Amino acid sequence: MMKAWTLAARPEGLPQSEHFALVEQPLPELDEGQVRVVNRWLSVDPYMRGRMNDVKSYVPPFQLGEPMQGGAIGEVVESRADAIPVGTLVSHMAGWRDEAVLPAQHVQPLPELGVDPQAFLGQFGMPGMTAYYGLLQIAEAKAGDTVFVSAAAGAVGSTVVQIAKAKGMTVIGSAGGAEKCAWVRELGADAVIDYKAGRSVVEALGEVAPEGIDVYFDNVGGDHLDAALAHARLHARFAICGMIDVYNDAKPTSLKYLARLIGNRVRIQGFIIADFKDHSGFYRDMATMLREGTLKREETVFEGLERTPEAFLALFSGGNKGKMLVRL
Missing domain, CATH: 3.40.50.720 (NAD(P)-binding Rossmann-like Domain)
Incomplete structure (x- = not known):
């Protein structure tokens, strides 16, 4: 069973804990071309507040009662996609949950840049x-x-x-x-x-x-x-x-x-x-700055899926230094 956070009600003003609900849902069997990912790191970001409103925007709103979405880093533990073998660390957008079944084209293997996996939710993401x-x-x-x-x-x-x-x-x-x-x-x-x-x-x-x-x-x-x-x-x-x-x-x-x-x-x-599709120049330039010692990274980490809403809400009170993350 997958555990996932859903939006229980649409907030007015600053969201509160009662606007979120942690639910369990079964995961489907894998079809051809799909992978099952166990999440290791979740990202919470300010833009997610806008997705809690039922308004037209550049990303669709969260649906009430459905698993919320956001950046995540996970490990592929089951695969029916030759290009994404078991054990691959990937980034994807099925966050706010502990695991997910996804089409292979919806996950991206992490580039080999010599940084911690969670960096791809922050400075390298x-x-x-x-x-x-x-x-x-x-x-x-x-x-x-x-x-x-x-x-x-x-x-x-x-x-x-x-x-x-x-x-x-x-x-x-x-x-x-x-x-x-x-x-x-x-x-x-x-x-x-x-x-x-x-x-x-x-x-x-x-x-x-x-x-x-x-x-x-x-x-x-x-x-x-x-x-x-x-x-x-x-x-x-x-x-x-x-x-x-x-x-x-x-x-x-x-x-x-x-x-x-x-x-x-x-x-x-x-x-x-x-707006930007080709990230090769970004990775090359950032990797150069990393090697030259001109990049530092700081993370504020909340432990456990259960604290995801808490981590998200802390963004609005200045509770983070660097990237706000949830470690599963």
Whole structure:
């Protein structure tokens, strides 16, 4: 029997434990071309909050009473697919459960890069790709640019900081609390704003970037986006990958500095990782940075399938440093 978390009810505002239900379901016998995977690691990510709403978006909503989905790393324990033999470690999207039966084309064997398997849910997976493509392709960041990164202690933001430094940029990160800010400095950030310190982000950013910023990598929205608009230089580029500040709140970002887009010709572009299909350059570049010692990885790990909702909800209170994971 498979154990899986389902969405029991659609939340309004911040989800609570009663919105989730752990159920048991039988797994089918394998058909030709299928594999059975026992999950070892699960990913929880802020974007999953949007899938709890019954609205049209770039990914379909979770269905009530059905197993939820998310990134996972597992081991193939039964196979009727010649290309995916038993014992293969794979990544897939049948998370929030302990095992799954999947078509072989829905699992990807892990590349041989010399990193821990769970890294493919973080720095070498979707969050790392988001950081890489958002910074270098969407924002077109280049050596000499001043880059402002919100949620710089998170899975995506911490990778943005390190890639930007490796590529010769000046980096300003924002994080909540002294411990996280200290870690962002260890990653190489030239300045760090503690958004929990009581000062407005607009004021703090103006102090550490008196000449403005060229690039803003947005994971937060809210007052961070306002601050970036207030201090955007001529032809600044904003890569918008997430707005965790507003996921549980219907109140929109104020955008009170939006008019600065006009005179400063600021470009703001949202993106999702599905926009990028060929990841060979990403793996090659990240593997080079890893060998050169310019990448560090941090993980916050919750133990056991039963704690998956707890790990997910902790994302919205700043409970993670680096990638939030569940180990089974």
